[in-house]
Amino acid sequence: MSEQHTNDTQQADQTEGATPDDAQVLHLPVHRVEDTETETAEVIEGELVEPAQVDQPEKRQPGTELVRTEKRLPILPSWAKNVQEFREAARWAAGYTGHTVAFHAVRCPVYIARVLARVPRGSFRLIRGMAAWLTDSEGRPVRSASARREDAAEYLKLSIQRDHRIRARVLMTVGLGAAGIAAFLVGRAMLPEMVQWAIVAGAAGGLGWLGAPADKPIASRAVEATKVPKLTSDAVSRALSALGISQINQAMGKGGEGIGFPKPISRDGKGWRADVDLPYGVTAGDIMDRREKLASGLRRPLGCVWPEADNSEHAGRMVLWVGDQDMRKAKQPSWALRSGKQVDLFQPQPFGTDQRGRWVDLRLMFTSVAIGAIPRMGKTFALRELLLIAALDPRAELHTYDLKGTGDLDPLEKVTHVHGVGDDEAEIEKAVADLRGLREELRRRAKLIRDLAKQGLAPENKVTPDLASKKSLKLHPIVIGVDECQVWFEHEEYGEELAGICTDLVKRGPALGIILILATQRPDAKSLPTGISANVSTRFCLKVQGQTENDMVLGTSKYKQGVRATTFAWADKGIGYLVGEGSDAQIVRTVAGLDGPAAEKVAAYARALREKAGTLSGHAIGETLDTDQPDRKDTLLEDLLAVVRETEPKVWSETAVARLAELRPEIYGGWEVDQLTAALKPHGIKANRQIWGTDENGEGRNRRGFHRADIAEIVTERDRQREAG
Numbered sequence: 253m254s255e256q257h258t259n260d261t262q263q264a265d266q267t268e269g270a271t272p273d274d275a276q277v278l279h280l281p282v283h284r285v286e287d288t289e290t291e292t293a294e295v296i297e298g299e300l301v302e303p304a305q306v307d308q309p310e311k312r313q314p315g316t317e318l319v320r321t322e323k324r325l326p327i328l329p330s331w332a333k334n335v336q337e338f339r340e341a342a343r344w345a346a347g348y349t350g351h352t353v354a355f356h357a358v359r360c361p362v363y364i365a366r367v368l369a370r371v372p373r374g375s376f377r378l379i380r381g382m383a384a385w386l387t388d389s390e391g392r393p394v395r396s397a398s399a400r401r402e403d404a405a406e407y408l409k410l411s412i413q414r415d416h417r418i419r420a421r422v423l424m425t426v427g428l429g430a431a432g433i434a435a436f437l438v439g440r441a442m443l444p445e446m447v448q449w450a451i452v453a454g455a456a457g458g459l460g461w462l463g464a465p466a467d468k469p470i471a472s473r474a475v476e477a478t479k480v481p482k483l484t485s486d487a488v489s490r491a492l493s494a495l496g497i498s499q500i501n502q503a504m505g506k507g508g509e510g511i512g513f514p515k516p517i518s519r520d521g522k523g524w525r526a527d528v529d530l531p532y533g534v535t536a537g538d539i540m541d542r543r544e545k546l547a548s549g550l551r552r553p554l555g556c557v558w559p560e561a562d563n564s565e566h567a568g569r570m571v572l573w574v575g576d577q578d579m580r581k582a583k584q585p586s587w588a589l590r591s592g593k594q595v596d597l598f599q600p601q602p603f604g605t606d607q608r609g610r611w612v613d614l615r616l617m618f619t620s621v622a623i624g625a626i627p628r629m630g631k632t633f634a635l636r637e638l639l640l641i642a643a644l645d646p647r648a649e650l651h652t653y654d655l656k657g658t659g660d661l662d663p664l665e666k667v668t669h670v671h672g673v674g675d676d677e678a679e680i681e682k683a684v685a686d687l688r689g690l691r692e693e694l695r696r697r698a699k700l701i702r703d704l705a706k707q708g709l710a711p712e713n714k715v716t717p718d719l720a721s722k723k724s725l726k727l728h729p730i731v732i733g734v735d736e737c738q739v740w741f742e743h744e745e746y747g748e749e750l751a752g753i754c755t756d757l758v759k760r761g762p763a764l765g766i767i768l769i770l771a772t773q774r775p776d777a778k779s780l781p782t783g784i785s786a787n788v789s790t791r792f793c794l795k796v797q798g799q800t801e802n803d804m805v806l807g808t809s810k811y812k813q814g815v816r817a818t819t820f821a822w823a824d825k826g827i828g829y830l831v832g833e834g835s836d837a838q839i840v841r842t843v844a845g846l847d848g849p850a851a852e853k854v855a856a857y858a859r860a861l862r863e864k865a866g867t868l869s870g871h872a873i874g875e876t877l878d879t880d881q882p883d884r885k886d887t888l889l890e891d892l893l894a895v896v897r898e899t900e901p902k903v904w905s906e907t908a909v910a911r912l913a914e915l916r917p918e919i920y921g922g923w924e925v926d927q928l929t930a931a932l933k934p935h936g937i938k939a940n941r942q943i944w945g946t947d948e949n950g951e952g953r954n955r956r957g958f959h960r961a962d963i964a965e966i967v968t969e970r971d972r973q974r975e976a977g
């Protein structure tokens with residue numbers, strides 16, 4: 253170190269004395285610069301700009317730091333607040349106690365026999381125990397040990413102690429024995445016989461208990477606890493990683509972030525609930541699509557495993573509910589309306605139960621309903637149940653259409669106002685007449701509500717419970733239920749008209765007390781026109797095959813949001829997604845066991861309620877719908893020929909519509925050009941040709957219209973066919 257210093261000093265001295273000419277390179281001690289970049293870095297002139305920060309520092313929120321956003325958990329668990337659940341628990345406790353008492357009461361003689369059989373062994377054990385106590389047997393091993401060691405002093409000490417102990421115990425036994433004999437004699441003389449027998453029974457019971465082998469209790473077990481495995485985070489993680497989703501496997505692999513459980517797994521109703529944060533990029537929908545595999549991974553029946561998206565959080569949050577029992581086999585709590593209680597359609601009524609066995613209510617008033625599913629999943633049962641609920645409000649007028657024609661809605665015959673079965677022409681024409689009448693009723697109601705609103709009697713411009721109850725106003729609920737509605741909408745001749753009326757009923761009906769319930773097994777654009785599917789406010793979708801049908805019934809983007817009725821299994825009969833007015837989708841099972849005979853019973857109660865209220869009408873009292881209306885097809889063509897003169901070979905549709913309204917305001921009043929186009933289409937007449945004409949200002953223009961000759965040709969042909977027979 254000092255040597256180095258000397259060298260350095262010499263070199264410095266040489267430098268001082270040197271001239272610029274004989275300058276030489278000196279090796280001065282320098283520190284090595286680590287950063288090689290600085291040696292080569294170019295110097296660029298300019299301002300120093302801070303790099304843009306991607307992650308911004310957390311900004312302080314205005315206001316005090318004490319106020320935080322948090323999710324407060326309910327103080328009382330839901331079962332304690334829910335009357336239904338509380339009642340169910342109380343009913344279970346009473347049932348359990350009753351069963352246990354009855355079970356043991358029946359087996360009493362067996363128990364007595366078992367006790368008596370064990371008394372000798374109990375007596376023997378008692379005597380053996382007393383003898384051991386009297387002879388101080390517990391000290392025997394210690395005394396023997398001291399004898400073996402030949403420790404005389406200790407042995408003597410222990411023997412003296414044993415003698416004292418035995419003397420005291422013998423004295424105590426003699427005293428207690430004498431007292432016992434005295435008590436026995438006194439008791440025998442003075443105690444009532446019942447008490448004496450009770451004492452004997454108690455003594456025998458005690459001896460029997462003493463004599464019982466440890467593995468064979470006297471009483472048999474009244475109930476077998478059905479044990480369901482506890483849901484653990486390990487089980488959930490294992491099941492998720494068996495789904496074959498690569499992001500989950502990565503997350504579960506070495507160095508992965510794993511699967512998050514933001515809340516502890518807890519009991520929820522009759523099952524376990526796990527809130528799961530799935531790995532980045534995995535959505536709840538991905539898991540729902542693999543429900544069957546998930547059930548296999550959890551080693552539970554499919555009907556117990558219910559993954560759902562938690563839309564209140566983020567797309568990767570899943571709520572996994574694993575029931576103790578298969579939802580389709582679990583006993584459903586009894587349906588409050590089965591015994592025919594009168595209902596108010598303005599109030600929510602029990603429609604079905606969720607996975608947890610809680611009733612889910614549905615308010616039929618101010619809504620329209622679409623039910624969709626593949627065949628045999630419980631669509632008709634759901635429709636019939638809704639119609640039965642409606643029937644239990646005696647004010648409601650029912651129009652029931654079973655277009656499949658198998659009589660599924662026949663139980664409602666005794667309460668319904670109009671009843672249609674099958675798809676033959678006469679039935680379809682009856683339906684057309686009925687729906688035309690309903691459209692007129694819709695218009696009447698709209699006008700009446702407007703008038704009532706002006707008088708301050710309809711504050712929300714819709715039917716209120718008071719208004720519906722006033723018979724003079726005729727604003728009672730009208731409920732129309734149509735099973736296999738695609739038969740109507742696909743009808744060659746009347747399809748468009750029926751679809752048009754139904755769209756109107758779906759859009760304007762709910763506010764005016766007209767509720768349309770449509771069920772279809774083929775939910776596509778043709779069987780459920782988009783005008784209807786886009787406007788229904790309550791949707792119930794049992795199992796369907798694909799995303800299109802799913803969204804057709806449940807609403808646009810529902811599949812993407814994780815509401816997937818495609819995940820239901822074939823055995824999930826009556827189980828579907830219910831999307832009510834403004835509420836999140838939930839899984840609901842309709843009332844189980846509400847088959848034909850059960851529905852007949854409910855309908856009989858409903859009829860009794862209607863008889864009392866004096867509201868039975870139409871089909872229920874044997875009246876048939878008056879379908880003797882002019883045939884729209886014939887009249888329309890003839891009416892058009894009447895209003896479009898022969899001198900006008902081509903005419904604008906708007907002109908024809910205005911003239912038709914003048915000719916027959918009761919039929920054509922309010923018709924639009926589109927309606928005329930739709931009505932002419934089944935006849936093969938094009939009413940959307942471009943027709944040159946003169947408008948009200950005398951200017952020439954092209955507008956939509958038709959050729960008079962097209963109509964005349966069809967009428968002539970029809971007349972010719974009629975004449976031919």
Ligand SMILES: Nc1ncnc2c1ncn2[C@@H]1O[C@H](COP(=O)(O)OP(=O)(O)OP(=O)(O)O)[C@@H](O)[C@H]1O
Nearest residue numbers: 627628629630631632633773825826841842843844
């Ligand atoms: N809530 C329920 N619980 C259990 N089973 C049910 C439930 N609802 C319906 N089912 C069963 O589902 C089966 C099919 O019901 P339903 O006749 O209503 O089906 P569907 O979809 O209307 O069939 P289709 O298209 O042939 O008319 C019935 O046998 C019925 O017992």
